[in-house]
Amino acid sequence: MVINGDFESGNQAFQTDYQILTQARGHDTLAIVDTPPNWGLGDTFGLGSSGKFLMVDDSTLGEAKAFWQQEIELGANQQYQFDYWVNANRKVETQLYIDGEKAGAVYSAQAGGGMASRKCWLCE
Numbered sequence: 001m002v003i004n005g006d007f008e009s010g011n012q013a014f015q016t017d018y019q020i021l022t023q024a025r026g027h028d029t030l031a032i033v034d035t036p037p038n039w040g041l042g043d044t045f046g047l048g049s050s051g052k053f054l055m056v057d058d059s060t061l062g063e064a065k066a067f068w069q070q071e072i073e074l075g076a077n078q079q080y081q082f083d084y085w086v087n088a089n090r091k092v093e094t095q096l097y098i099d100g101e102k103a104g105a106v107y108s109a110q111a112g113g114g115m116a117s118r119k120c121w122l123c124e
Contacts, residue, residue: 001072001074001080002070002072003070006051006052007032007051007052007053007054008051008052010032010052011032013070014068014069014070015066015069015070016030016066016067016068016069017065017066017067018030018056018065018067023055024055024056024057025057026057027057027058028057028058028065029056029057030054030055030056030057030067031054031055032052032053032054032055033052033053033055034051034052054067054068058092064095066097074123075123076123077122077123078122078123079120079121079122079123080120080121080122080123081119081120082096082098082119083119086107086109087109088109088110091108091109091110092108092109093106093107093108093109094106094107094109095107096119098119098121103119103121104119
């Protein structure tokens with residue numbers, strides 16, 4: 001379903017409103033990295049020590065920007081699940097959209113805390 005969901009192909013197969021850099025430094029930037037920087041957030045964000053992941057320096061002033069977007073072809077009458085994990089050095093809020101519509105509540109992670117999000121839905 002999701003192409004390059006593990007980011008092993010770098011910044012391929014997804015769209016973003018953020019500037020792509022080799023390190024996410026500065027607002028509205030993102031990077032695909034092998035090892036998380038030591039920002040005092042604990043052991044590699046609970047992701048282990050191998051593989052790539054998306055690191056985002058979030059947007060400012062409450063602007064809603066998409067850090068990851070992908071068109072995915074879905075089948076009718078099928079159940080789908082989308083999971084992601086967030087860890088932050090300050091309060092972060094994320095909102096999942098499906099077909100341009102809000103899918104569930106805004107998810108919040110407090111500074112130093114992690115957040116796992118799971119959204120299940122039936123495609124009609």
